Amino acid sequence: MKALDFWFEFASTYSYLTAMRIEAAARRAGVEVRWKPFLLGPVFAGQGLSTSPFNIYPLKGGNMLRDVERIAAAMGLGFRTPDPFPQNGLTAARIALIGCDEDWGADFTRAVYLAEFDQGRQISDKAVLSDILHSLGQDPEAVLQRSESPENKARLKAQTETAMQLNMFGAPTFMTEDGELFWGNDRLEQALYWARHHTLEGFFEQDAG
Amino acid sequence: MKALDFWFEFASTYSYLTAMRIEAAARRAGVEVRWKPFLLGPVFAGQGLSTSPFNIYPLKGGNMLRDVERIAAAMGLGFRTPDPFPQNGLTAARIALIGCDEDWGADFTRAVYLAEFDQGRQISDKAVLSDILHSLGQDPEAVLQRSESPENKARLKAQTETAMQLNMFGAPTFMTEDGELFWGNDRLEQALYWARHHTLEGFFEQDAG
Numbered sequence: 001m002k003a004l005d006f007w008f009e010f011a012s013t014y015s016y017l018t019a020m021r022i023e024a025a026a027r028r029a030g031v032e033v034r035w036k037p038f039l040l041g042p043v044f045a046g047q048g049l050s051t052s053p054f055n056i057y058p059l060k061g062g063n064m065l066r067d068v069e070r071i072a073a074a075m076g077l078g079f080r081t082p083d084p085f086p087q088n089g090l091t092a093a094r095i096a097l098i099g100c101d102e103d104w105g106a107d108f109t110r111a112v113y114l115a116e117f118d119q120g121r122q123i124s125d126k127a128v129l130s131d132i133l134h135s136l137g138q139d140p141e142a143v144l145q146r147s148e149s150p151e152n153k154a155r156l157k158a159q160t161e162t163a164m165q166l167n168m169f170g171a172p173t174f175m176t177e178d179g180e181l182f183w184g185n186d187r188l189e190q191a192l193y194w195a196r197h198h199t200l201e202g203f204f205e206q207d208a209g
Numbered sequence: 210m211k212a213l214d215f216w217f218e219f220a221s222t223y224s225y226l227t228a229m230r231i232e233a234a235a236r237r238a239g240v241e242v243r244w245k246p247f248l249l250g251p252v253f254a255g256q257g258l259s260t261s262p263f264n265i266y267p268l269k270g271g272n273m274l275r276d277v278e279r280i281a282a283a284m285g286l287g288f289r290t291p292d293p294f295p296q297n298g299l300t301a302a303r304i305a306l307i308g309c310d311e312d313w314g315a316d317f318t319r320a321v322y323l324a325e326f327d328q329g330r331q332i333s334d335k336a337v338l339s340d341i342l343h344s345l346g347q348d349p350e351a352v353l354q355r356s357e358s359p360e361n362k363a364r365l366k367a368q369t370e371t372a373m374q375l376n377m378f379g380a381p382t383f384m385t386e387d388g389e390l391f392w393g394n395d396r397l398e399q400a401l402y403w404a405r406h407h408t409l410e411g412f413f414e415q416d417a418g
Contacts (some may be wrong), residue, residue, distance in 0.1 A: 167268055194279075
């Protein structure tokens, strides 16, 4: 089965939209999704940015919030602006890394996104993350401890460095097995199509048909 | 008939993709397109940017070129990176403003985009613009002269100021009659849907159906 890597950051609004729909879209396309948490902080710093571009360029940030609000509503999802934005997703990403090795990474990721963007909870709060782990049948204390092991911390760092080596500059980002990079929730369908066909030829005809 | 304002800048790669497909998409949606040339230079300057964000953030710029190349190929359009990028579209925008009052603005705009992104010509070159005007049955010298009248120059300046008052920060931008702003070629379908329905509710069901 063809595979698509889904690189996401917990602070990212558009990653939220993708996380909530990628499995259904991938199933329709016959593509397997590999969930890849990483951190945008170092990625932005590598571009000379001290925070999210949406904070640096407020007109763009304001439009992003309205855009996500419109799309979320049409998808039947809640959306509120996190305060502060962006949220600190470091602990959540460390946990997700473990969950993605086992079979609960995608469920955990969706639950964190809903806590953050639907319920307006602080995802840097370990109590919030513990609640989610508990609801997934995981032992919160044991998982939190594993997530903060030197090995796991180093792994998240390495995964973020891989993202930078792959020229990622934002999230969500999709990578096909033949190395094609697609950026943004609005490119998910193209990324899935490319994962199967190694081209976009026919993509728009398919839409019209 | 519902209308949608299509704000475009001649240097903008994604405006090219939109210009080549908006009339067909709008016809299918039953929406009238109003073509609005403006200048991104002052818009970027208002955000503290001295050039295109694609030049300031090279990773993003590199991805943009690949993204446009993939989409253009799938649309059956040529694409080459203009040199220099961005091109200076001032004269073309002044002419388009006149053409959009008459009945040749859209044809002129598409021809300029093809000259720039398909044929790799310099759109700041009046000879290139004259060729296009001639091919459209216009008198190049007369149009160029009108385009450089103080009144027409002031009008393009005013149109760009309007764009800034409407919080535009890039191109293409779509504005619905009820004041909803959509940014980017990838938002054209949503903008057309909103122009008719004043909501995105039902937009994704429509796609799946």
